Amino acid sequence: xxxxxxxxxxxxxFVAGSLVVLGLAPQAHAASYALTIIPARTQESxxxxxxxxxxxxxxxxxxxxxxxxxxxxxSGAARSAANQTVAPSTSFVISxxxxxxxxxxxxxxxxxxxxxxxxxxxxxxxxxxxxxxVGLTDSLSYERTFSVSIKARGYNNNSPxxxxxxxxxxxxxxxxxxxxADGTGSLATTWVIPANVxxxxxxxxxxGNPTKVIPDSQTITVYPTNATIATLLVxxxxxxxTQIQSFTFAANYLSGSTVQTGSxxxxxxxxxxxxxxxxSANYNSTLAAYHATYLxxxxxxxxxxxxxxxxxxxxxRYGNGGPLARVTNSFTVNPANATIxxxxxxxxxxxxxxxxxxxxxxxxxxxxxVQTGSxxxxxxxxxxxxxxxxxxxxxxTLGVFYTTYRIPSDGETGAWVATLDPGTFNDGYGxxxxxxxxxxxxxxxxxxxxxxxASQTYTPGQVIPIYARVTYPDGSxxxxxxxxxxxxxxxxxxxxxxxxYVPGQSQWVGTYTVASNDPSGVWxxxxxxxxxxxxxxxxxxxxxxxxxxxTPPPVQQPLDLYYxxxxxxxxxxxGSGLMLLRRINPTRxxxxxxxxxxxxxxSPGTTLLILGDPGSGTSTLxxxxxxHQLASGKPCGLLTYDAxxxxxTRAMRSFGWDPAESIKNGTFKILDCYSALAxxxxxxxxxxxxxxxxxxxxxxxxENATPAPITLVVDSITPVFNSAPLEGTADGVIELSVTRSGxxxxxxxxxxxxxxxxxxxxxxxxxIVAERGMLFRKLRIPLAIISPKRSTK
Numbered sequence: 098x099x100x101x102x103x104x105x106x107x108x109x110x111f112v113a114g115s116l117v118v119l120g121l122a123p124q125a126h127a128a129s130y131a132l133t134i135i136p137a138r139t140q141e142s143x144x145x146x147x148x149x150x151x152x153x154x155x156x157x158x159x160x161x162x163x164x165x166x167x168x169x170x171x172s173g174a175a176r177s178a179a180n181q182t183v184a185p186s187t188s189f190v191i192s193x194x195x196x197x198x199x200x201x202x203x204x205x206x207x208x209x210x211x212x213x214x215x216x217x218x219x220x221x222x223x224x225x226x227x228x229x230x231v232g233l234t235d236s237l238s239y240e241r242t243f244s245v246s247i248k249a250r251g252y253n254n255n256s257p258x259x260x261x262x263x264x265x266x267x268x269x270x271x272x273x274x275x276x277x278a279d280g281t282g283s284l285a286t287t288w289v290i291p292a293n294v295x296x297x298x299x300x301x302x303x304x305g306n307p308t309k310v311i312p313d314s315q316t317i318t319v320y321p322t323n324a325t326i327a328t329l330l331v332x333x334x335x336x337x338x339t340q341i342q343s344f345t346f347a348a349n350y351l352s353g354s355t356v357q358t359g360s361x362x363x364x365x366x367x368x369x370x371x372x373x374x375x376x377s378a379n380y381n382s383t384l385a386a387y388h389a390t391y392l393x394x395x396x397x398x399x400x401x402x403x404x405x406x407x408x409x410x411x412x413x414r415y416g417n418g419g420p421l422a423r424v425t426n427s428f429t430v431n432p433a434n435a436t437i438x439x440x441x442x443x444x445x446x447x448x449x450x451x452x453x454x455x456x457x458x459x460x461x462x463x464x465x466x467v468q469t470g471s472x473x474x475x476x477x478x479x480x481x482x483x484x485x486x487x488x489x490x491x492x493x494t495l496g497v498f499y500t501t502y503r504i505p506s507d508g509e510t511g512a513w514v515a516t517l518d519p520g521t522f523n524d525g526y527g528x529x530x531x532x533x534x535x536x537x538x539x540x541x542x543x544x545x546x547x548x549x550x551a552s553q554t555y556t557p558g559q560v561i562p563i564y565a566r567v568t569y570p571d572g573s574x575x576x577x578x579x580x581x582x583x584x585x586x587x588x589x590x591x592x593x594x595x596x597x598y599v600p601g602q603s604q605w606v607g608t609y610t611v612a613s614n615d616p617s618g619v620w621x622x623x624x625x626x627x628x629x630x631x632x633x634x635x636x637x638x639x640x641x642x643x644x645x646x647x648t649p650p651p652v653q654q655p656l657d658l659y660y661x662x663x664x665x666x667x668x669x670x671x672g673s674g675l676m677l678l679r680r681i682n683p684t685r686x687x688x689x690x691x692x693x694x695x696x697x698x699x700s701p702g703t704t705l706l707i708l709g710d711p712g713s714g715t716s717t718l719x720x721x722x723x724x725h726q727l728a729s730g731k732p733c734g735l736l737t738y739d740a741x742x743x744x745x746t747r748a749m750r751s752f753g754w755d756p757a758e759s760i761k762n763g764t765f766k767i768l769d770c771y772s773a774l775a776x777x778x779x780x781x782x783x784x785x786x787x788x789x790x791x792x793x794x795x796x797x798x799x800e801n802a803t804p805a806p807i808t809l810v811v812d813s814i815t816p817v818f819n820s821a822p823l824e825g826t827a828d829g830v831i832e833l834s835v836t837r838s839g840x841x842x843x844x845x846x847x848x849x850x851x852x853x854x855x856x857x858x859x860x861x862x863x864x865i866v867a868e869r870g871m872l873f874r875k876l877r878i879p880l881a882i883i884s885p886k887r888s889t890k
Contacts, residue, residue: 368400
């Protein structure tokens with residue numbers, strides 16, 4: 098077959114980079130010969146084969162040149178092919194393709210030798226020689242992550258062939274493996290070199306049927322590869338201090354495969370050009386990229402920053418390095434703004450001489466807390482012009498910026514305003530805030546006075562207890578200062594009482610004893626408070642006082658004398674005598690009269706409901722029942738919902754009953770339910786309507802009572818229950834009433850019912866007398882005709 102010169106020249110130009118030019122055989126004539134083998138190395142495959150090209154120079158134009166090509170394979174078998182051409186010029190190229198022109202196949206690895214013999218115009222046994230190499234792989238050396246192409250032939254059609262790739266006797270992952278030859282006995286496979294395999298010599302070998310005289314085996318060399326980083330990305334081109342900058346990049350091996358292991362050092366340089374630090378970027382599977390972050394500190398430099406990955410700063414953990422060129426990017430850091438959401442104050446209302454506290458938390462614009470620097474707080478009085486300043490600094494114990502200001506004694510009362518003006522906060526590094534004013538108002542007020550007097554009608558000899566609870570606006574107790582009570586009627590100033598502070602009661606206490614010459618009516622009691630800072634406060638309350646006209650005490654007469662007088666009067670005086678007897682017949686009996694009304698002493702387990710309006714004497718009746726039981730050696734308990742325990746014991750002492758000894762020895766216990774209702778701090782009962790808590794306390798009273806049973810009195814149930822539904826469940830109901838007309842007060846007691854008892858059906862009149870308690874009205878002579886007629890009109 099003839100091949101045109103032009104075509105061969107083009108072929109030579111195309112493969113010029115991989116030619117092997119062999120020396121000429123010695124010639125005894127003018128022509129010269131050069132053998133070129135394309136390629137010099139090929140795989141064990143018939144395709145694409147090897148082109149053997151002979152370049153002849155110094156030829157005789159028009160002469161026919163004939164050549165015989167002989168190729169000897171590694172097994173020693175030789176195959177020949179012949180061709181010829183007419184020299185078109187003094188130089189030409191003639192070629193032969195192996196193995197297609199030689200009627201054979203490339204079935205062995207190793208060296209194939211070539212000899213070219215000229216047969217015409219004059220025979221020359223060898224005008225040129227050469228050789229080419231056949232291997233299993235497409236190259237003799239590779240970098241990690243590249244693909245190794247493996248080809249072989251000469252096996253039985255469609256037969257299995259074992260492929261093994263090993264290093265120092267250890268097979269590569271996944272090897273040996275089985276590959277099936279195709280219908281021509283050929284096979285092709287690929288090994289992608291892992292990034293982490295050992296470097297050095299690796300052996301590629303194939304075994305199958307038939308067994309080859311020249312084994313299919315060769316070595317290749319594996320080298321480390323390099324990683325390339327095209328771009329280093331930053332999360333924000335412009336950011337502020339305290340924000341987080343992110344750095345990301347993708348890395349690829351030279352083979353183009355993605356790197357997903359190892360790390361790179363990123364050198365970040367601040368705007369001064371000298372301050373720098375290293376960040377380690379690791380692979381983030383979520384981002385599918387290498388990632389690192391840096392929180393810009395409040396004290397870091399502002400201005401342009403640079404981030405750089407230097408040469409060989411990347412390592413995939415297996416010794417594959419990179420990058421081969423520096424990668425850099427830049428960004429700008431600006432000062433941060435500090436935000437202050439709210440200015441907190443210690444007290445919304447306070448008085449002169451007290452100290453106001455100011456606190457706040459500051460955050461940078463992206464959220465981190467500020468813990469350095471200071472801010473100036475401007476405090477403006479009610480007039481809107483008088484201002485004071487105080488500086489808040491960070492208090493690590495409180496975790497806030499904190500300062501205080503004591504209200505001066507000449508400070509105005511009313512609304513004050515505290516302000517953090519824009520830009521008055523500085524964290525010490527030039528980060529400023531707030532951007533807008535932060536304002537908080539508070540009030541300079543007076544002292545709060547809550548005065549009280551027991552609700553009853555006071556008579557001569559009785560003590561009017563005056564209580565005053567004085568507090569600061571924050572609710573704390575006022576314990577030092579001047580507290581007085583001015584007592585007056587509508588016509589006259591009666592007295593001025595100095596109150597003293599009683600720590601056990603957490604209140605100020607004073608008393609006034611009603612004199613027989615004091616005026617009757619409604620008295621006004623004005624409690625006035627002041628302190629050294631000119632803080633004041635007052636409250637006015639009232640008391641009802643009844644001072645009856647002074648009359649000589651009645652002369653007690655024997656009963657038989659009364660019958661005598663009665664007879665004499667009836668005989669000698671007619672109707673006028675009857676009127677006199679009506680006036681002298683009444684007398685008063687003690688508390689035993691009460692038990693006559695209810696048919697005897699109370700039985701254990703009896704539930705008695707005592708009803709009455711304020712001032713009717715319900716509390717006094719309950720206290721006298723307690724006194725009666727205590728005097729009889731029976732333990733008692735009192736659940737007070739209507740007064741402090743101290744007021745209860747004081748009231749009992751005013752009637753001549755001192756419960757102190759009974760309280761001391763434990764036979765009389767008072768459960769204070771009133772303090773919580775009155776809003777007292779540290780009340781013994783947290784919730785007086787929490788009957789779980791109450792029942793626990795009462796159960797303890799009952800269990801500890803000696804001797805049993807115990808008499809329990811609840812005074813009063815009004816703050817807790819409506820009495821109506823209780824009437825049906827009580828064993829007995831007693832109703833007290835009070836009627837007032839001018840200076841006249843009439844109190845009556847009616848026993849409405851008491852289970853299992855015959856009780857007095859009508860109302861019994863009684864008085865409440867100092868040092869004596871309840872005195873029931875009765876007749877010396879139990880005759881209706883001489884009973885006095887009472888009027889409340």
